Amino acid sequence: MQAPTFFLRLRAALLGLLLAAALPTLAAPVLPADPDNGVDFRVISFHDVRPNVRASFETSPDETAIDERTLAEVFAWLQHSGYHPVSLQQIIDARSGGKPLPSQPVLLTFDDGYRSAYTHVFPLLKRFNYPALFALVTSWLEVPEGQPVHWGDKPAPRENFLLWREAAEMARSPLVEFASHTDAMHTGILANPQGNLLPAAATHRYDPATGRYEDDAAYLRRIETDLRRSRELIEKRTGAKVRATVWPYGAYNTPALEASARVGMPITFTLDDGSNTKEIPLNRIRRALAAYDNEAPDYVQMLRSPVGGEVRPINRVMHVDLDYVYDPDPTQQERNLSALIERVAAVRPRSVFLQAYADPDGDGVADALYFPNRHLPMRADLFARAAWQLRSRTGVKVYAWMPVTAYKLPTSNPLATHTVRTMKGDAPADRYHRLSPFDPAVRTLVGDLYEDLGRHTFFEGLLFHDDAMLSDDEDASPAALAIYAKWGLPADVAAIRADPQLMARWTTAKTGYLIDFTKELAARVGTWRPALETARNLYARPVLEPAAEQWFAQNYEASLAAYDYVGLMAMPRMEQEARTAADSDAWLGRLAQRAAATPHGLDRTVFELQARDWRTGKPVADAELTRQWTLLQRAGVRHLGYYPDDFLNNQPSLDTVRRAISVRSLLSRAPRRNHDAATLPPEGGKPR
Numbered sequence: 001m002q003a004p005t006f007f008l009r010l011r012a013a014l015l016g017l018l019l020a021a022a023l024p025t026l027a028a029p030v031l032p033a034d035p036d037n038g039v040d041f042r043v044i045s046f047h048d049v050r051p052n053v054r055a056s057f058e059t060s061p062d063e064t065a066i067d068e069r070t071l072a073e074v075f076a077w078l079q080h081s082g083y084h085p086v087s088l089q090q091i092i093d094a095r096s097g098g099k100p101l102p103s104q105p106v107l108l109t110f111d112d113g114y115r116s117a118y119t120h121v122f123p124l125l126k127r128f129n130y131p132a133l134f135a136l137v138t139s140w141l142e143v144p145e146g147q148p149v150h151w152g153d154k155p156a157p158r159e160n161f162l163l164w165r166e167a168a169e170m171a172r173s174p175l176v177e178f179a180s181h182t183d184a185m186h187t188g189i190l191a192n193p194q195g196n197l198l199p200a201a202a203t204h205r206y207d208p209a210t211g212r213y214e215d216d217a218a219y220l221r222r223i224e225t226d227l228r229r230s231r232e233l234i235e236k237r238t239g240a241k242v243r244a245t246v247w248p249y250g251a252y253n254t255p256a257l258e259a260s261a262r263v264g265m266p267i268t269f270t271l272d273d274g275s276n277t278k279e280i281p282l283n284r285i286r287r288a289l290a291a292y293d294n295e296a297p298d299y300v301q302m303l304r305s306p307v308g309g310e311v312r313p314i315n316r317v318m319h320v321d322l323d324y325v326y327d328p329d330p331t332q333q334e335r336n337l338s339a340l341i342e343r344v345a346a347v348r349p350r351s352v353f354l355q356a357y358a359d360p361d362g363d364g365v366a367d368a369l370y371f372p373n374r375h376l377p378m379r380a381d382l383f384a385r386a387a388w389q390l391r392s393r394t395g396v397k398v399y400a401w402m403p404v405t406a407y408k409l410p411t412s413n414p415l416a417t418h419t420v421r422t423m424k425g426d427a428p429a430d431r432y433h434r435l436s437p438f439d440p441a442v443r444t445l446v447g448d449l450y451e452d453l454g455r456h457t458f459f460e461g462l463l464f465h466d467d468a469m470l471s472d473d474e475d476a477s478p479a480a481l482a483i484y485a486k487w488g489l490p491a492d493v494a495a496i497r498a499d500p501q502l503m504a505r506w507t508t509a510k511t512g513y514l515i516d517f518t519k520e521l522a523a524r525v526g527t528w529r530p531a532l533e534t535a536r537n538l539y540a541r542p543v544l545e546p547a548a549e550q551w552f553a554q555n556y557e558a559s560l561a562a563y564d565y566v567g568l569m570a571m572p573r574m575e576q577e578a579r580t581a582a583d584s585d586a587w588l589g590r591l592a593q594r595a596a597a598t599p600h601g602l603d604r605t606v607f608e609l610q611a612r613d614w615r616t617g618k619p620v621a622d623a624e625l626t627r628q629w630t631l632l633q634r635a636g637v638r639h640l641g642y643y644p645d646d647f648l649n650n651q652p653s654l655d656t657v658r659r660a661i662s663v664r665s666l667l668s669r670a671p672r673r674n675h676d677a678a679t680l681p682p683e684g685g686k687p688r
Contacts, residue, residue: 038100
């Protein structure tokens with residue numbers, strides 16, 4: 001992949017995610033303003049500002065550039081609508097217990113160090129008396145006048161960027177603060193053998209000469225050296241004090257945050273969605289991305305989008321087996337991946353639940369993984385490539401779909417036999433092969449796998465597999481019995497089962513234990529991929545029959561509270577509830593009613609339909625899926641998905657899936673859009 005393609009696709013992905021974040025507002029256009037509590041604030045991310053010629057998607061390669069007239073209109077609209085632009089210092093003071101922020105506070109930021117910051121933005125700031133923060137890519141500004149700037153892999157004229165003397169003049173104004181946008185990390189670096197370029201600040205570099213990945217120490221040295229140089233250059237050239245980093249493409253991780261703090265920039269800015277409530281630390285400030293075709297009134301959606309509290313973004317999901325993409329022939333594998341990308345682009349879901357483990361025999365157990373890791377074979381370094389291609393070329397959010405305990409370890413691993421056991425001491429063939437989550441060494445091993453996933457791949461969500469379950473006769477392994485004793489229960493499953501009160505306590509404790517384990521795994525990933533959304537697959541029976549918790553160690557209400565989304569397996573054929581169409585529909589109707597009657601149920605439950613009948617091996621008919629999706633939507637279900645998507649055989653058919661899963665129908669209710677958001681970007685282009 002050439003560098004301009006990396007930049008262009010990443011911009012397209014960010015804009016796609018911006019649209020996805022706005023979906024709840026499209027379904028409910030009237031949005032409440034943030035509470036005026038003197039602490040919460042919003043941030044808008046602007047980039048280049050062009051002369052007064054309205055940009056268009058067809059004519060401009062940069063979807064984030066706006067024209068000067070539009071910027072003036074936005075400034076006037078903010079003033080007229082009661083918004084108050086504030087400085088970073090005002091925010092720091094308010095967070096420190098000082099003077100509260102004014103009502104509807106918003107921080108204006110301008111990235112990259114374009115010359116328009118001086119020629120167009122600075123005069124407007126003075127006219128409106130608005131403060132703003134400017135993030136500079138110092139390696140671009142260090143290029144001497146008259147020489148080209150290395151912008152992607154194509155030269156850009158030096159006059160497109162600020163001169164240091166202009167920046168120094170701006171720095172003397174109380175309205176201006178400068179931040180680092182890194183020195184030379186506004187680019188993509190080689191991330192895997194397939195040649196993907198991922199954001200340099202959040203990626204371990206791959207060395208094709210050695211076939212090795214940058215280790216953590218080398219990665220941190222590279223990040224810290226770059227940030228320190230950037231800060232020192234800005235302060236030397238402008239005389240300004242620099243205390244903030246703005247992450248290119250919004251890509252960051254916890255070690256990068258810590259590196260920024262070590263070099264004197266403890267405040268950082270991302271492109272995460274939503275408001276900066278008091279719970280959001282100043283080292284992860286969220287920003288809304290402004291696009292070329294946003295007119296002034298459109299900014300109300302940016303400034304009032306839900307923040308992941310009571311209302312979740314509408315989630316339309318394609319659930320995909322990466323096993324369908326894998327092929328030992330690299331050429332065929334690339335064809336398979338292209339077919340998947342084209343289908344996702346055509347459907348336009350919000351999210352793809354993407355398998356990160358290899359399960360060639362289809363038993364639901366990970367025999368290998370699709371990313372570099374410490375403990376299992378790597379079938380192919382494929383997940384990182386597929387996830388990045390999906391994100392950058394289609395704009396979807398990719399969730400890594402991973403087992404919790406269903407791993408088949410190599411026989412040489414001493415933990416291979418540390419498995420879940422029934423009270424009879426066996427592991428029934430009709431249940432998943434699972435490592436015991438009660439074994440501390442197993443928990444560490446699985447955590448290592450999740451951490452390796454985060455370290456080597458780029459994604460925005462985690463889906464926990466349905467293997468996170470324990471029946472009413474398990475786990476009876478030695479490690480599990482030791483835990484039960486600590487809970488004040490008999491170290492004997494038969495004795496527990498003989499007492500209804502003990503049985504109830506045991507069931508509730510196991511349910512909470514599995515939830516806590518998944519949270520522990522999410523935290524291990526979060527070291528490298530902060531701000532992940534989480535989802536967990538649940539079976540339908542414990543949702544419909546709360547007493548069935550004892551057979552699954554799954555609880556609907558507890559899961560709604562623990563994860564951003566519950567991936568409910570709304571699969572009547574799998575549950576043998578599809579003897580007739582009426583039976584199937586009635587069963588789905590009861591599921592929808594249960595969600596509607598449960599606090600946050602409809603807001604946090606993705607209803608995943610079954611697209612293949614595993615008993616017959618045949619696909620479910622399009623007409624049946626259409627009927628079921630229609631039924632659920634009429635029942636008020638907001639989040640829809642299906643599994644599996646057979647993109648190689650067009651099953652379900654593209655037309656059927658697009659009608660139910662595409663976000664286009666929702667986007668059509670937006671105030672305005674001048675282009676089809678699902679159109680794939682052309683090759684070439686320039687970085688933001």
